[in-house]
Amino acid sequence: MIDCHFDPKDGIYELVLNRAPCxxxxxxxxxxxxxxxxxxxxxxxxxxxxxSGSAKGFCAGADLRELYEGVLAHPDGxxxxxxxxxxxxxxxxxxxxxxxxxxxxxxxxxxxxxxxFELALTCDILxxxxxxxxxxxxxxxxIIPGFGGIPxxxxxxxxxxxxxxxxxxxxxxxxxxxQVGLVSQMVAVGEGPNVARAMARQTAHFDGDAMRTCKxxxxxxxxxxxxxxKEHFLRLFKNPAVKAALKTFYESDDVRPYL
Amino acid sequence: xxTAAKLIELAGKRFKVxxxxxxxxxxxxxxxxxxxxxxxxxxSDIEMEFDVEIPDYELQGVVTFDALAALIDKxx
Numbered sequence: 001m002i003d004c005h006f007d008p009k010d011g012i013y014e015l016v017l018n019r020a021p022c023x024x025x026x027x028x029x030x031x032x033x034x035x036x037x038x039x040x041x042x043x044x045x046x047x048x049x050x051x052s053g054s055a056k057g058f059c060a061g062a063d064l065r066e067l068y069e070g071v072l073a074h075p076d077g078x079x080x081x082x083x084x085x086x087x088x089x090x091x092x093x094x095x096x097x098x099x100x101x102x103x104x105x106x107x108x109x110x111x112x113x114x115x116x117f118e119l120a121l122t123c124d125i126l127x128x129x130x131x132x133x134x135x136x137x138x139x140x141x142x143i144i145p146g147f148g149g150i151p152x153x154x155x156x157x158x159x160x161x162x163x164x165x166x167x168x169x170x171x172x173x174x175x176x177x178x179q180v181g182l183v184s185q186m187v188a189v190g191e192g193p194n195v196a197r198a199m200a201r202q203t204a205h206f207d208g209d210a211m212r213t214c215k216x217x218x219x220x221x222x223x224x225x226x227x228x229x230k231e232h233f234l235r236l237f238k239n240p241a242v243k244a245a246l247k248t249f250y251e252s253d254d255v256r257p258y259l
Numbered sequence: 260x261x262t263a264a265k266l267i268e269l270a271g272k273r274f275k276v277x278x279x280x281x282x283x284x285x286x287x288x289x290x291x292x293x294x295x296x297x298x299x300x301x302x303s304d305i306e307m308e309f310d311v312e313i314p315d316y317e318l319q320g321v322v323t324f325d326a327l328a329a330l331i332d333k334x335x
Contacts, residue, residue: 022296056296111296130307133299135315170314173303 001032003053004039011046012200013102014193022056025115025147026063030086033093042101046204049196050097050106050123057110058132059119062147068246083237087146087230090115094148097122099221101212103203107192108132108183113171118149121156124219125199128174128183129192135171141245146233151225157182263328266305270324273304283325290324311335 003016015036017023040048052058070079097104097119106123113135120126120134136153138145144166153162161180165172177183187195203211236242260268263283271278274291281290288298305327306312311334321327 060296111299131300131303133303168314168316170316171299171302172312173306175307176312 001028002036004036006045008044010201010204011044012197012204013040013045013048014197015048015050016053017051017059018053020054022054022060022111023052023058023116024060024063024066025090025119026066027086029063030090030093033097034089037093037096040100045102046208047102047200048100048104049193049200050104050119051193051196052107052109055110057116058106058108058112059116060111061114061116061137064141064246064249068243068250071243071246077238080234080238084234087233090147091226091230094118094122095221095226098152098219099216101208101215103200103211103215105196105199107196108134108174109189109192114138114145115147115149118145118147118152121149121152124215126177126183127185127187127192127195127199128177129187129189130174131189132174132177132183132186133171134165134177134182135169136165137169137171139166140169141249142239142241143236144229144233146230146237148226148229150229151222154225155219155222261328262309262332263324265308266324266328266331269304269308270301273301281324283328284323286322287324287327288322305331309335 001019003018005014005016006012019029023029070082073079103125104123106120106126108120108126109129110131110133112120112132114137117134117136136145136149144150150162150166153165157180164170174183174186178186185195267278267281267283270276270287270291271281274293274297276291293301302313309331311331313330313334317330321330
């Protein structure tokens with residue numbers, strides 16, 4: 001589900017998400033993220049690249065089918081405790097990625113939606129291939145992002161863009177993402193990993209203590225807002241409209257659900 | 260070249276469909292046999308090629324190449 005490569009010569013980790021169809025984040029992907037993080041040694045690693053092996057894109061977000069099946073399995077509302085546990089665990093994963101003691105470079109192509117966008121936002125630097133498309137579609141379902149995406153997006157870009165993306169649920173392309181400062185470089189299709197490796201090798205030259213100090217100074221974890229976002233999500237998730245929207249998504253075979 | 264014709268050329272190249280098999284009044288989802296994720300790829304191509312920004316919600320109900328071309332022209 002996640003291939004982890006380590007190049008001992010340069011000290012570069014490369015994590016490749018590989019779950020069909022497009023790296024949806026459900027219980028299996030969560031467990032894989034937890035397990036792969038256990039293997040990352042900050043004393044050995046000097047940089048980390050996070051990318052996708054799926055042709056469709058970086059990550060299509062939370063596994064909504066699994067989420068809806070969980071709701072169906074607990075018609076009495078007992079799903080809430082499981083959902084909170086899932087959120088606690090995914091927040092822990094996101095926070096650990098966010099604060100890893102080495103520079104992290106995300107490579108995005110194709111779809112980078114919802115929870116996938118939230119995962120990308122944990123990275124220190126983002127490289128987008130020309131096909132990349134970023135979106136927070138959660139409000140279409142009657143919820144907000146729940147994996148820490150809002151505080152992290154607010155940390156990285158202006159609030160006007162945050163409102164535009166969240167309140168309209170529209171997607172933006174790689175060029176726009178560079179223009180608004182979300183992404184550092186836009187590169188040709190297929191070139192993302194090579195560009196990221198060159199960048200990782202460059203950062204790996206720098207002193208580890210200086211690198212860690214710089215990173216923690218310029219990229220603090222928005223702890224309080226992350227907690228608030230989680231509670232807002234859990235409250236909104238109780239609304240009947242959310243279950244109805246998930247049902248529609250679950251049962252739809254329309255090829256145009258995003259449009 | 261008219262926008263619809265350029266659009267057909269762009270879409271045909273992206274999804275490897277002969278341009279001669281497509282007409283401006285066709286449903287582009289059907290003509291190209293694409294899913295929602297591929298439609299987003301096409302949207303990115305269109306935005307880059309025509310130097311426009313098209314919010315997804317403006318594509319609601321846009322089905323044919325002609326209609327899509329009209330949307331692009333309005334945005335230019």
